[in-house]
Amino acid sequence: MASRATVEIEAEPDQKAQEPDASLDFEIRSIGRSLPRTDAPEGWVKKVNRAREGRVWVGYFHVWEGTLDGRRIRRKKEKTLGPATKPRHEALEELSEYIAEHTGKLAKQGEAITTFAELWKAYRAVKSGQWSKKTRENLKCMFAKHVLPQIGNQRIRELTLTPLQLLLNGLANARFSKSAVGQIRTYLRSCLEYAVDEDLMPKNPARKLVMPKVRKKPCERFLSVDEFRALLSHASPREHLILRILAVCGLRPAEVLVLRVEDFEGSQLRIDEALKERQAGEDRIGDTKSDESDSFVPVPPDLAREIEVWIGHPHRQDPRAFLFPSSSGTPFSVANYLSRHLKPLAELAGVPNVTHQAFRRTSSTYIQSFATVKDMQRHLRHTDPHTTLRHYAKVIPESLRTAVAALDARMTGAPAPE
8 A cells, every 4th residue: 555644734933824725645656756767876786606707796777768659668787897806896886987888977966076086987978978999998997097096086176287297297207108198188188178168167277288208119029030930930739820810910919819710711810809808797808999900801821721720629619619718718818818828938939029019010011022002901900091991991802812821921931822
């Protein structure tokens, strides 16, 4: 039965009391149905056992959504938040940020924005819909590690140019890359301009923020042919195949480590997934770096035969299985594979300063002798401003197939194409 309540109206002390015509009678439950619905609740978290990930934090929240017939229905949403070893408050914070991105609203509606951390949270909620997934991941990580610890607790109305410029200068002196420092500068200015537009502060203190001189020089390391062949001569079958794909096909490490059996199509590899180092659970494997990266790369005949032999192993019959899984059947992380497998191999072969980027740079350096500029852009799947290249990015011309086969022969000593 619905709870009922009666409200008596009482006059002010200095006014003559008037008897109401009748008691105001209403149902408490009916009030609840008429109150505004919260579209962005804070949600809750709990630990859940998953078959593949093990014990993880899972966040839940409800959202109200409109239907085609104009009704409003409540749907339950969930988000995997990573291993259950992390503290509960961190899982709650991640859920709050996800709700903000999912709904475009702050989880705590109506809270006052006074500090830069609160402003950044609101700014991300508003702008994240315009950013790519990679941009969202990069900004979340960079600001959480390098910006919010410095100025997150400062009141935005008291924020001046000086601490912002000192922040950028410190990043430059710490040998951060020019692109990283520039990106932080750009989004600091944009975030504070948003605060001005929302009347949260009178003027933008980052308006005259200047780019400091960055001391870190970009790495230009690539391997000589002798160094690459030395690595191959000491490599196990798995590392031998991965090295060839990295240096000959020009793949990024985050793409190689999530290749599946079904991605090999005889004369080409399909690239449509990439490893997301900063994500966990189902989000650990996501989209490639750009639309142009989602494509096909040619595989020279000798390398194709080596892949066929590798796939012929009884443990690799599932089309959805990873080509190079860890012992648990999941992809290696990029950093772990470099430190635990490639670095020891390089030390054994006497090859110094081996990085993942060195292999892609090696590929681009030597293929210049066999390919046109257009084919090189297709080979590395870089963003190309020309409409023609964008429309035909997934078409592999015969000239590029010949160039990659010639590159493989140069790098590995495989039979040269006829």
